[in-house]
Amino acid sequence: MNHYQLNIKADDKQVVLERILQVARYRGFLIEGINAKVNTGTHIGTIELMVRSERPISFLVDQINKLIDIKDVKVDTNVTK
């Protein structure tokens, strides 16, 4: 089982967390933690998502990237193991 952290930037929409969590669960990634905050000036949300799975993280990154409200998804290589 591999552990990953994704750093996600998204539009400030209430539903965006639900969308990300739904995609992560459906695509086979167990959620280990989540931190989320919004920059009230830019209205950009920043989400740190910790997950584990036997599947490659690129699978989840590609699916989250397809969500309309997502601006950027990066794998934090310092945390991933």
Added chain:
Amino acid sequence: MAKEKTHTNEYAIDIQLGELNKKMASEKKQTGGALLFDVLQQHGVEHVFGYPGGAIMPIYDALYDSDVQHFLCRHEQGAAFSAVGYARAAGKVGVCFATSGPGATNLITGLADALADSIPIVAITGQVPTSVMGSDAFQEIDIFGLSLACTKHSFQVTDINDLEKVLHQAFAIALEGRQGPVLVDIPKDVQIGHIVSQGTVVSTLKNKVNLPPANVGSAIAMLCHAKQPVLYVGGGVGMANAVDELRNFIDITNIPSVSTLKGLGAISPDNENYLGMLGMHGTKAANLAVQESDLLVVVGARFDDRVTGKLDDFAPNAKVIHFDIDTAEINKRRVANSAILGDLKTNLPALAIPLAIEDWQQKCQQMKADFGWEYNHPGNTIFAPAVLKELSEKMPKNTCITTDVGQHQMWAAQHMSFNDPSNFLTSGGMGTMGFGLPAAIGAQVSRPTDCIIAVSGDGSIMMNVQELATIKRFQLPVKILLIDNAKLGMVRQWQDLFFAGRLSETDLSDNPDFVMLANAFDIKAKKITGKDEVSAAIEEMLEHNGPYLLQVKIDAADNVWPLVPPNTANDKMMEST
């Protein structure tokens, strides 16, 4: 059909809307409901499919003054599938309406179907007023939450100032990149509220993908070096409107080709190097060619499990060039040696080069000849593949076939020929029984002068049989070819083959009399039971000026062949019991 002049008096606020609309017209304000129809018309929407109810009544009141034609279906699932059929047959966005609660949840199967097959539809749902949302109000359900797993995107508009922008975005998202369904949930007070239109909003979306130049070079090198390449074509070709580019690619390369279920029609059925459908019920020639190939050129397809069989054994010696609009499909189930992202119309011509593969072409053509279909069938019992082949030969050019799901669907895919993907509408990814009849209604609305035929089964047709009333109401000349074995045939086949013949809940011998049923909706119908009746019955159906149901009784023991058993390599297909 003339608009009815009566309104329900259930909600006093709705009764007053007509006067309110007149007052606001003089102030250049309009209701949210009226704004919706303005936006629909800006996007070229002429027809919508739906079913009214309490929380969407202001929109239906605005419909009363709109030029948009509404087709009242008899179930919201029928409305959703009609929108899908409309979109697929016409290459436009399909639109459906439903009220809150059960109306909205009844749309969900249609939305899931559209998501699985990448079909652009916009679903509008009414919602309870914002003041009572979250209070478990009458007919309240969180359709926005429910939509997350079955739409490309969804919106809930709680501020009327956002409505116009959101509606434009919904159309843009449905069509942009990989197409798909979008839901817009509109609370009743937003439908009733006043707004001044801001004019057309041009939506720009992210994720525009461009072709990385380096990939073209490596792909061309792979194509030049391949000795046994196969072109594997999926539904993405039709969705990208790239049939001409694909056929030009085939003409230049002369590459042997195969198609997925949803790709049927993209390749000319007359092409000598076309081997037919691949996968679980694919042709023997198509599956053997793919298994022996050293290069798969995959165009708008996604290595679906019904195509690949046992994934590890699929085309084991082949490298892969993968064309797609969706980054997430690259390397999802099969690693691509070269990925070409973007619009097929632009990218396919870049790889169209003559290939020196004469020996391979001859081998594929020989397999096609050796493993052709056999239509000889003992006795006078009707053989469904022969019926569908004859229908295919006799139907007018540009006929659009819809199917339901099961044995009849696979027989139609195997034995009928289509000259364009928009002429074969079937539920591919979701495999939804009940799709065929309402999809045919949508197709007929979008293409009123074309022949539209729903090929269905006796199990499937009962799933949305209420839509016969829609055919009657609008006098749509939809033809229905009902393959009747009084079984859930495909499940029965699997029970026979893989569950030791333990036939569990697949008998439908208590079906209604389908001729009487059709007649009850003023639809002419006929039942045939012998081979000697087939030709005349098909001709009578095709020549009839109006809706027609032809019930074709077949042997309940007939199976679909070939069949690749689950989790088995595609070259290990069963061809009989």
